[in-house]
Amino acid sequence: MSPILEVEDLRVGFTTEDGVVRAVDGVSFDLAAGEVLAIVGESGSGKSVTAQTLIGLTRAPNATISGSVRFHGQDLVSLGDNDLRRIRGEDIAMVFQDPMTSLNPVYRVGDQIAEMIRAHRDVSRAEARDRAVELLRSVGIPNPERRVRDYPHEFSGGMRQRVMIAMALSLEPTVLIADEPTTALDVTIQAQILRLLDDLNAQRDLAVILITHDLGVVAEVADRVVVMYAGHVVEDAAVDEIFYDPQHPYTWGLFGSLAPLDAPQHSRLPQIGGAPPSLLSLPTGCRFAPRCPHAFQACSEPPPLQARAGGAHLDRCWLDPALKSTLRDVDGRIGLRKPVAS
Structure with missing residues (x-):
């Protein structure tokens, strides 16, 4: 299906006393009618800023926005505030993270x-x-x-x-952005909210951008997944490919944080060491390299987001695809292993 929303090389920076915070750095994706696109990643990876920028909520005197966000061919980034206000809510609506505030x-x-x-x-x-x-x-x-x-x-x-x-x-939009719609809800209510979104998606052919930390939610409702880290996309693929054949070590780390039902008692979950880099001073090469146990010499250069073997599965990693399947499997689980010798 042809996309109704096309995001290309979106960049958002905020000027502060300490420098420019590059909150979103070259994000690209598209969204078709009836599709549920999940955006996942740690806090501070740029998920919410990306979503808010789509409808002009990050426009401020200290903000610099570039790239394009085309909705039915119309660029929302260059649109004036009055014209954008007519689209916001009418055609693209957003459910914010905390309903109480x-x-x-x-x-x-x-x-x-x-x-x-x-x-x-x-x-x-x-x-x-x-x-x-x-x-x-x-x-x-x-x-x-x-x-x-x-x-x-x-x-x-x-x-x-x-x-x-x-x-x-209320205005029957064609695109709904849901930012952590199940945060702080118990599992019963969470299931009701997800069922509601799924029903609305089916009944209205509603296109949904779902921002979440919960990989269980992603598996339940998403068609495609975009994984973000430190302001840019590190992996983009269909939900089945992300879950069964993840290609980026950061994605492996996210899956490693899930507790499998068949794990030995008192076994420790794999974890990603360190912390995300400051958006004021990002690494010059691969942004995940300082935390990646598989980093090697090539990681000193920034890897491109590209498909392997001509497929639609995109990832941003220098590791050889044939080597990845060996590295990510640990006792039948997806997780992190010891570093690869350079």
């Missing part, structure tokens, strides 16, 4: 949804309120005629997240 605590949830609708539609207050009731019902909130008059603190965490999803879907 995203919702205004002094306004009823129905009024907040209605405000979103009336900002883009020429409808009366009563019509907007009726639409808010329909939206709350569509996301599974019981007794929406009464709950529409409640305040955010009167909802549970899962219900507040449903309110945020209802607000994001």
Whole structure:
């Protein structure tokens, strides 16, 4: 399918007293209608900044943004604020990470949804309120005629997240960005939220960008996965390829942090040593090399993001593909091993 959203060489830097923070550095991907794209990586890898930049939320006097974000062929990066405001919410909506801080605590949830609708539609207050009731019902909130008059603190965490999803879907966008939509929710509510997103994706052909740390969530709903580290993409592939044939050592480290059910009792999980580099002073070569047990001489040069053997699986690593399958398997698990001699 042809993509409806095309991100090419997106770069976002923030000027600070200590220097320029290169939060996003050359990120590229595309998104088709009905596709669920998961973006994963450690905190500070640039996931949320990438998502917010797509809809112009990182524009600030100290921000420098370059590259292109094409939505149906229209470049959103070069679009003026007024034109972008018409697309934001109308065509591309976002569910933010913390619904308690995203919702205004002094306004009823129905009024907040209605405000979103009336900002883009020429409808009366009563019509907007009726639409808010329909939206709350569509996301599974019981007794929406009464709950529409409640305040955010009167909802549970899962219900507040449903309110945020209802607000994001109020104008029937074609792209939904969900930033950690299941954070701090128990597993039962998490499963309900994921089922809701999956149903909406199927019913509306909704394209979804899902930002998460939870690889279980990725396996449940994603079609394709982009792995980010230190501001750029280190791996991009279909979800099955990421889970069964990961190519980048950083991705191996992420999978190594998962506790398998058949692991020996009291066995220690593999871990990635060190910490992500400062975005103020990034390594000159491979950005993961200081933490990678497989780093060798070639890693002093930055590797390109490229496909191996002409496939669609992209990764940014100098290791030989034939060697990778040997290095990543440890007792039948995906994890990190001892360094390779240079």
